[in-house]
Amino acid sequence: MGSVWTRYDSKALDQVHDNILKTVEESAYRSGRAVRFKRDQTExxxxxxxxxxxxxxxxYRKDVxxxxxxxxxxxxxxxxxLFANNLAGLAxxxxxxxxxxxxxxxxxSSRPKFKGKQVDDTVEWFLDTFDEWRATKNLEKFDMIAHSMGGYLGAFYCLGKGKGRVDNLVLASPVGVPHAPAEMKTSSNTLKILRKLWNWGVTPNHLVRGAGPYGHRLVEKAVNARFGDVDEERLGLSGGDLQTRTNVVDYLFHITAAPGSGEHALSKLxxxxxxxxxxxxxxxxxxxGVNLLFVYGDRDWMDASAGxxxxxxxxxxxxxxxxITVPGSxxxxxxxxxVFxxxxxTFFKENSCEKDSTRVNNRIRGYINSFYQVRHPRNHVCCLSS
Known part of the structure; x- marks a missing residue:
């Protein structure tokens, strides 16, 4: 299934999954961290x-x-x-x-027509199917790491449908923590146009799909701009060669050029x-009753001070x-x-499900220079070097 104009191809998307997971599996084995991946399509x-x-x-490792x-x-x-290397590392x-x-x-995942109109029904649109997936997989308790908009949705899950199911919640550079500034000035015609496009629900995906056969090149340029000085090992997808970067570009292209669906939630939330x-x-x-950890990068555009x-x-x-603040964007x-x-x-191990364990409340941890961890006492905020 695909599109002649956009060049989106679901079979190609499947293939790039297999390519990257195989590469990460082999890399993990060579580094003494043998892992096994399994993909699942849950109806x-x-x-x-x-x-x-x-x-x-x-x-080889199992927490009994x-x-x-x-x-x-x-x-x-x-x-x-994009979590491929984190999957292996955390396992x-x-x-x-x-x-x-x-x-x-x-x-x-499936890409049905997006139906959200307001914040609450948009959040429910995601969480209803997520919780149905959870029930189908028979997951009663779990820990959660949620990034950016996923962190926003994950927080609402723990407050509602998932209340009592998540012991430890990690919000990695979550969007939507602070209030908006009291006054947000729109000083140029360009910004006014961008604001209108935002409110109309126009997304970067529209640009890639609209570019047709040139969409892949747009994604490639974006990846090179974002990761141009980063080798493939640090992309978290291992490999260290041109094919690895090609796989990353192909993956991001196909999930961007695929039929529009969840992307339209952005302007609703x-x-x-x-x-x-x-x-x-x-x-x-x-x-x-949840142990909570905020993680920000030291070059993050999200406001760590809000957390x-x-x-x-x-x-x-x-x-x-x-x-905590760690190296990264x-x-x-x-x-x-x-590092992540x-x-x-460490956070998960320190806050295990043992109810009689001693827990340290409200700490800020940071890295200074060569990722040396420094812990700070309660209600003490420090500036971290980058």
Whole structure:
């Protein structure tokens, strides 16, 4: 199934999944972290939708004290395959099954017509199918790592349908935490046009699809601009050769050029400037019984101070509320996967399900220079070098 004009091809998307997972598997084996991947297309009960996921388990390590999986939830415009190296790293670090899931309307999941009109029904559009997928997979308890828009949705899941199911929640560079500034000035005609396009629901995907046979080249230029000085090993997708970068470009092209669906949620959830219409600073204080970790990159365009303010004020009732800054940009899990995986794994191990364990409340951890970890006492904020 595909499109002659856009060059989107679902079979090609399947092939690039297999190519990248095979490459990461081989790389993990060579580094002594043997893992096994498994792709799954789960048909939901209504027979209309399929949710795609990638599972990963270590071949030699298993945590006998914790058999609940770790779920990875991607952000806007991304997909589960971008977590390939994190899947392997987390499976090795924790000895637990790790599952990366494509939200409905994204990645290799079904792409039905988007029906959301307001914030609440847009959130439900994603979470209804996600929870149905969870039930179909018989997942009662799990930990969650959710990035960007996925973090926004993941937070609402823990507040609603998933209440009591998630013990540990990691929000990686989450969108939608702070309030929008009191006054957002639009000073140029260009910005006014962009604001209108945003409100009309126009997305970058429209540009790629509209470019037809030239869409692939647009994605390639975007990848080179984003990762031009980054070798393929640090892309988190291993390989170290031209074919690896080609696979990454092909993957991003096919999930961008695929029929429009979940992408249209952006303007329903966020106002221009990427400020949430229903900000998490008002919602997360309602969270109960969850260990929470915010992770930001030291070159992140998301406002880490918003997470810090929240952790030190409205979230002190939680067992644990932490904020850490690690080397990287907004896609912090992709820039330095080994650092990200190590920190998240440590958080999970420190906040295991043992109710009698001692937990340290509201800490900020950071990296200085060569990723040396420094912990700071409660209610102490420090500046971290990059």
């Amino acid at each position: 939901l009960a209504n027979g209309k939708h399929v949710i795609h996921s990638i599972e990963c388990e270590s071949m 004290n914790n058999d609940s999986p770790i779920l990875l939830m991607h952000g806007y415009g991304a997909g589960s395959l 090795h670090e924790t000895g637990r099954k790790v599952i990366a899931v494509d939200w409905l309307g994204f990645g290799a 966020l106002a221009p400037g990427a400020y949430a219409k229903k900000p998490l600073c008002e919602e997360l204080p309602k969270l109960e 810090e303010r929240l952790a030190f004020s409205s979230l002190q009732h939680l067992p644990t509320a932490e904020v 907004h896609h912090v899990y992709l820039d330095h996967p080994e 995986d190590k920190q998240v794994s």
